[in-house]
Amino acid sequence: MIPMIEMQNICVSFRSEQQEKVFGASRKQVLFDVSLSLPKGSCLGILGESGSGKSTLGRVLCGLLKPEKGQVLLDGMSVYRSRQGKRALQNRLSVVFQDYTTSANPRFLIRDVIGEGIRARQRREGIALNYEKEVTRLLDLVGLEASFAGRFPHQLSGGQLQRVCIARAVACKPELILFDEAISSLDTHTQVQIMDLLKELKERLDLTYAFITHDLTAVTYMCDNVLFLYQGRVTEQIAVERLAETKDEYALRLLHSIIDFEA
Ligand SMILES: Nc1ncnc2c1ncn2[C@@H]1O[C@H](COP(=O)(O)OP(=O)(O)O)[C@@H](O)[C@H]1O
Numbered sequence: 001m002i003p004m005i006e007m008q009n010i011c012v013s014f015r016s017e018q019q020e021k022v023f024g025a026s027r028k029q030v031l032f033d034v035s036l037s038l039p040k041g042s043c044l045g046i047l048g049e050s051g052s053g054k055s056t057l058g059r060v061l062c063g064l065l066k067p068e069k070g071q072v073l074l075d076g077m078s079v080y081r082s083r084q085g086k087r088a089l090q091n092r093l094s095v096v097f098q099d100y101t102t103s104a105n106p107r108f109l110i111r112d113v114i115g116e117g118i119r120a121r122q123r124r125e126g127i128a129l130n131y132e133k134e135v136t137r138l139l140d141l142v143g144l145e146a147s148f149a150g151r152f153p154h155q156l157s158g159g160q161l162q163r164v165c166i167a168r169a170v171a172c173k174p175e176l177i178l179f180d181e182a183i184s185s186l187d188t189h190t191q192v193q194i195m196d197l198l199k200e201l202k203e204r205l206d207l208t209y210a211f212i213t214h215d216l217t218a219v220t221y222m223c224d225n226v227l228f229l230y231q232g233r234v235t236e237q238i239a240v241e242r243l244a245e246t247k248d249e250y251a252l253r254l255l256h257s258i259i260d261f262e263a
């Protein structure tokens with residue numbers, strides 16, 4: 001079976017500002033031949049320390065950054081080769097970021113934050129939805145009462161606001177959601193609650209997840225496969241249940257640091 005998303009030999013570099021003045025325009029490579037496959041219905045963890053290229057990989061995956069080399073395939077069709085390819089991806093994908101405080105406009109009521117996702121779906125499907133009813137349904141789906149619709153983002157806790165961002169993400173009926181450090185700024189207890197919500201939504205809505213994080217514990221809780229990214233290179237892609245068998249140095253280091261921490 002063709003995976004829903006396949007990335008083949010992705011290379012990305014940026015203009016390097018520091019060296020530019022001395023040597024002229026030079027480039028810093030951030031991703032080196034990154035390949036991955038994301039089967040429908042799975043949750044793939046993309047794990048790496050800060051600066052390893054996770055968000056850059058996420059931007060390539062969701063159609064926002066054309067790689068210099070390599071391909072992104074959606075159901076076998078090239079995403080970056082045509083405008084239709086990119087549109088097909090964007091119609092089927094939502095993104096949830098770490099910084100829920102800036103990803104929700106502070107001047108919008110919660111109903112309008114979620115409304116952004118509802119409008120995206122209306123445009124795409126050419127249908128008229130009962131807006132208030134849809135907002136209530138989505139709030140309920142993420143475990144929030146209908147009265148939250150009339151609040152502003154600053155009147156919510158971090159966990160509640162991230163639930164709103166999740167409601168906005170599922171409002172447009174995506175098949176695939178990319179989470180970029182979506183739970184990283186929450187306290188541990190809230191992280192677990194949000195991960196439980198995400199697992200439940202994944203089953204109910206038949207979703208596929210790409211889950212970017214620097215936290216191996218979250219990966220083992222959420223994901224069925226994990227890709228280790230170290231300085232822009234994939235050092236390992238392995239089923240979470242087989243993690244103990246890894247021979248990859250970076251993966252082992254992370255595994256041991258967790259075991260030490262818990263011991
Ligand atoms: N738009 C950009 N221009 C220049 N450098 C960038 C840009 N985006 C990311 N980088 C650099 O690429 C590297 C990887 O960044 P990023 O993908 O954000 O890593 P991560 O999400 O794993 O922390 C970093 O060194 C970062 O400074």
Ligand SMILES: [Mg+2]
Nearest residue numbers: 054055056181
């Ligand atoms: Mg990042």
